[in-house]
Amino acid sequence: MYLTTFGIVLVFFIVGALFVAVGLFTAALVRPKNPTPEKLRTYESGEIPMGSPWIQFNNRFYIIGLAYIIFDVELVLLFPWSVVYKTLGWYSFIAMVIFLMILIIGLVYDWAKGYLEWDKPNPVIPQLNELIIHRKKVNKEN
Amino acid sequence: MNNIPLEYYIALSGILFTIGTLGVILRRNAIIVFMSLEIMLNSVNLAFISFARYLGDTSGEIFVFFVMAVAAAESAIGLAIILALFRKKQTIYVDEVNVLKH
Amino acid sequence: MTITQSYLNNLMASVGYFAPEIAIVVTFIVAILFDLMFKKSKNIAAYISIIGLIITGFILSGNIGISKSLFDGLIVVDPYSTFFKFLFLITTILIMVMSLSYKELYDNNRKVGEYYSMLVGITFGMFLLASAVNLITIYLSIEILSLSSYVLAGYTKEIRRASEASLKYVIYGSLSSGIMVYGMSLLYGATMTLDVAKINVAILSGHVELFPIIIGGLMILVGFGYKMSAVPFHYWTPDVYEGAPITITSYLSVASKAAGFAVFIRFFKDLYLLPATSDINIWNTISNFHWQTIVAVLSVLTMTVGNFVALWQENVKRLLAYSSIAHAGYILMAVVVMTNVGITSILLYFVFYMIMNLGAFFVAQLFANKIGSDDLKDYIGLGYRSPVLAVLMTVFLISLTGLPPTAGFIGKFYIFTAVLDKGFVWLAVIGVLNSVVSLFYYAKIFRNMFLRSVADDTKNNFKFSAPAFPLSIAYVLAFATILFGLYFSPILNWAENSVTMFK
Numbered sequence: 001m002y003l004t005t006f007g008i009v010l011v012f013f014i015v016g017a018l019f020v021a022v023g024l025f026t027a028a029l030v031r032p033k034n035p036t037p038e039k040l041r042t043y044e045s046g047e048i049p050m051g052s053p054w055i056q057f058n059n060r061f062y063i064i065g066l067a068y069i070i071f072d073v074e075l076v077l078l079f080p081w082s083v084v085y086k087t088l089g090w091y092s093f094i095a096m097v098i099f100l101m102i103l104i105i106g107l108v109y110d111w112a113k114g115y116l117e118w119d120k121p122n123p124v125i126p127q128l129n130e131l132i133i134h135r136k137k138v139n140k141e142n
Numbered sequence: 143m144n145n146i147p148l149e150y151y152i153a154l155s156g157i158l159f160t161i162g163t164l165g166v167i168l169r170r171n172a173i174i175v176f177m178s179l180e181i182m183l184n185s186v187n188l189a190f191i192s193f194a195r196y197l198g199d200t201s202g203e204i205f206v207f208f209v210m211a212v213a214a215a216e217s218a219i220g221l222a223i224i225l226a227l228f229r230k231k232q233t234i235y236v237d238e239v240n241v242l243k244h
Numbered sequence: 245m246t247i248t249q250s251y252l253n254n255l256m257a258s259v260g261y262f263a264p265e266i267a268i269v270v271t272f273i274v275a276i277l278f279d280l281m282f283k284k285s286k287n288i289a290a291y292i293s294i295i296g297l298i299i300t301g302f303i304l305s306g307n308i309g310i311s312k313s314l315f316d317g318l319i320v321v322d323p324y325s326t327f328f329k330f331l332f333l334i335t336t337i338l339i340m341v342m343s344l345s346y347k348e349l350y351d352n353n354r355k356v357g358e359y360y361s362m363l364v365g366i367t368f369g370m371f372l373l374a375s376a377v378n379l380i381t382i383y384l385s386i387e388i389l390s391l392s393s394y395v396l397a398g399y400t401k402e403i404r405r406a407s408e409a410s411l412k413y414v415i416y417g418s419l420s421s422g423i424m425v426y427g428m429s430l431l432y433g434a435t436m437t438l439d440v441a442k443i444n445v446a447i448l449s450g451h452v453e454l455f456p457i458i459i460g461g462l463m464i465l466v467g468f469g470y471k472m473s474a475v476p477f478h479y480w481t482p483d484v485y486e487g488a489p490i491t492i493t494s495y496l497s498v499a500s501k502a503a504g505f506a507v508f509i510r511f512f513k514d515l516y517l518l519p520a521t522s523d524i525n526i527w528n529t530i531s532n533f534h535w536q537t538i539v540a541v542l543s544v545l546t547m548t549v550g551n552f553v554a555l556w557q558e559n560v561k562r563l564l565a566y567s568s569i570a571h572a573g574y575i576l577m578a579v580v581v582m583t584n585v586g587i588t589s590i591l592l593y594f595v596f597y598m599i600m601n602l603g604a605f606f607v608a609q610l611f612a613n614k615i616g617s618d619d620l621k622d623y624i625g626l627g628y629r630s631p632v633l634a635v636l637m638t639v640f641l642i643s644l645t646g647l648p649p650t651a652g653f654i655g656k657f658y659i660f661t662a663v664l665d666k667g668f669v670w671l672a673v674i675g676v677l678n679s680v681v682s683l684f685y686y687a688k689i690f691r692n693m694f695l696r697s698v699a700d701d702t703k704n705n706f707k708f709s710a711p712a713f714p715l716s717i718a719y720v721l722a723f724a725t726i727l728f729g730l731y732f733s734p735i736l737n738w739a740e741n742s743v744t745m746f747k
Contacts, residue, residue: 179419179422185424190429193436205383205428207433213697215391227408
């Protein structure tokens with residue numbers, strides 16, 4: 001019956017859930033409860049966490065991600081091609097070369113437009129004047 | 143062991159499709175709207191694959207490849223548009239985008 | 245081996261008939277590459293695109309009169325698709341030429357290379373759509389068309405309403421195409437084939453489940469209705485039309501709509517009509533399910549909502565958007581009939597609709613170039629400030645209303661004839677009443693231009709006209725509008741010859 005097919009999966013889920021629940025429950029019974037602020041803090045490789053974790057990433061991550069998605073997923077069309085490649089011979093080879101050429105033109109476009117560059121911010125060397133102004137500002141604020 | 147019957151797959155794909163459609167209509171966050179669109183398209187993929195498997199006909203599977211490729215292009219364009227809008231007006235909530243009157 | 249060989253020969257033979265589409269793709273790629281290489285000259289992509297599309301037109305003229313199934317039944321070349329392809333080509337070329345003089349597009353020193361290449365991309369999608377007879381090609385070509393339009397709708401991304409229009413367009417568009425492709429999966433599951441003609445055969449054989457076919461058909465109707473902007477799938481239209489650059493608005497209202505109708509007619513004609521009959525009583529291959537009624541209701545809803553909402557619009561772009569919804573309703577009336585006479589009248593109407601609608605939008609664009617606004621209240625007194633443009637606008641508005649002696653009258657006349665021919669008197673009456681309603685809002689533009697006194701502030705009182713080149717295009721369109729109202733038999737013959745393969 002179909003039930004047995006799904007039954008095994010169901011039993012697996014139930015056993016898995018029980019395993020986790022029993023483990024957590026016994027641990028909660030046995031362990032000593034002694035929370036300190038240090039223990040409750042988010043673990044960041046031993047560093048003390050700074051600021052909010054809800055910061056925005058640079059837009060460039062998205063742009064590179066978008067370009068990646070396109071080229072990654074278009075490759076899915078290579079799979080059916082690879083199945084019939086041998087039977088159809090040169091015709092399929094040329095067809096796929098044309099397809100990849102068009103994709104490469106897309107990549108060239110991205111490249112030429114500079115969307116693949118990760119522009120590094122120019123390091124700003126602090127000048128003496130600015131330092132003085134900055135110091136004044138800080139003093140005023142204080 | 144027997145095979146799982148076709149109806150189960152179709153029911154699952156119907157449920158996924160409904161979840162996706164409701165998500166597109168009801169959610170306000172544009173990113174989640176696009177995730178719901180992906181769920182819709184994946185439910186279509188599931189339906190096609192299971193029909194193709196059940197009927198023993200490969201053309202449905204070929205359709206799935208195209209749906210996947212198109213889904214990627216669609217979400218890429220959608221995200222790019224969200225990005226352009228976000229730069230203009232710091233929000234991704236669809237209902238806060240309302241310069242054009244209804 | 246022989247099967248493979250004959251299959252290959254079939255594919256090879258198809259490539260020759262596919263030449264117009266290949267020419268478009270080559271144009272697209274060359275335009276992009278040249279735009280990358282010659283950064284100095286701004287309009288190089290535009291010129292390459294226009295030249296490429298003209299060459300495509302010459303290649304396409306080789307396909308006139310040919311009826312052939314290509315690539316193992318994925319697409320067909322037939323007079324019907326060739327007619328629409330010429331329509332798309334002419335529209336695209338006109339839009340490109342109009343865009344050259346569009347101020348908002350060239351503001352902020354914007355790069356316009358992608359704009360023109362994307363237009364070429366849309367044309368490719370529409371070419372495929374006009375000749376698609378397989379669910380895969382229908383889906384793919386609709387997506388090519390949609391994806392390029394999403395980008396173009398938001399092309400002027402510094403302007404917030406453009407990004408917003410684009411976002412709405414992409415969300416609604418993806419939703420309806422998702423629904424459509426789910427419907428396709430149901431059709432496939434019920435009939436085990438993706439070929440539209442074979443699905444028809446499977447339905448006729450009577451050995452299929454009817455429920456998924458009906459539901460699937462309705463879901464596919466959502467996708468097509470979205471492209472045609474038929475009520476109740478029109479909700480994106482006003483926002484996108486108002487937000488997008490005006491050239492793109494006019495393009496979507498003509499070409500994209502025509503593409504939607506092209507695939508809609510072919511799909512339902514091939515799928516739900518008995519082959520080898522044009523008898524109206526056999527619209528439905530499925531008994532007890534009345535597609536005809538559904539399309540008739542859609543038509544009435546579309547024109548009524550379009551016309552009545554247009555009455556309250558204060559923005560010319562938005563007003564023309566609702567008017568284009570109403571025109572989709574008129575055209576749907578002829579789809580209800582679905583006879584050869586009906587389809588001929590649709591083709592005829594689209595030629596005239598292209599000319600007059602592009603003309604109206606183009607004059608609105610020339611106004612916007614000068615006065616920087618699309619609001620109806622800013623049109624007050626334009627009849628005195630720019631008499632030439634205002635008169636041209638009036639010609640297009642008369643034609644859109646459907647009054648003689650203009651092309652719009654002839655188009656409507658043929659549609660009503662086709663509808664009355666099959667005894668749909670109630671539908672024709674609703675259509676005529678709607679035309680009367682449309683007179684009111686078209687007259688509103690006219691009244692603002694000519695009959696209202698100029699506001700007192702003198703700073704907005706300068707006289708103006710358009711540069712010679714755009715003005716001459718507007719003249720040509722207006723001339724064509726009147727000419728086709730008086731002499732139209734070549735186009736009628738062409739349209740009649742284009743539907744002969746629908747038996």
